[in-house]
Amino acid sequence: xxxxxxxxxxxxxxxxxxxxxxxxxxxxxxxxxxxxxxxxxxxxxxxxxxxxxxxxxxxxxxxxxxxxxxxxxxxxxxxxxxxxxxxxxxxxxxxxxxxxxxxxxxxx
Numbered sequence: 001x002x003x004x005x006x007x008x009x010x011x012x013x014x015x016x017x018x019x020x021x022x023x024x025x026x027x028x029x030x031x032x033x034x035x036x037x038x039x040x041x042x043x044x045x046x047x048x049x050x051x052x053x054x055x056x057x058x059x060x061x062x063x064x065x066x067x068x069x070x071x072x073x074x075x076x077x078x079x080x081x082x083x084x085x086x087x088x089x090x091x092x093x094x095x096x097x098x099x100x101x102x103x104x105x106x107x108x
Contacts, residue, residue, distance in 0.1 A: 003043045004057045009065040017084040022106050026057045027067060027077040034093035035076040041096045049107045080106060
């Protein structure tokens, strides 16, 4: 089970857009195999870099409004938000070194 906090359509504004911290949202679904594969990797990255980056999860099936607003058409999709704006998008499950490379500017 993931340690990442779940956000919803109702909490997205307060938890993500209004956050002072850099936040990565993992857009996922229960039935998505690659989403389940990348979950533990994101948990590791979150634990190792909790001072620089928070990682939360949004289930696209349960929260279609937010998924539609941000144009989520394939999952897993990870979007990094800073100051309420999307500053980075990563699509697809990747091994930890590749994800860390994609997120290097936020983890340094």
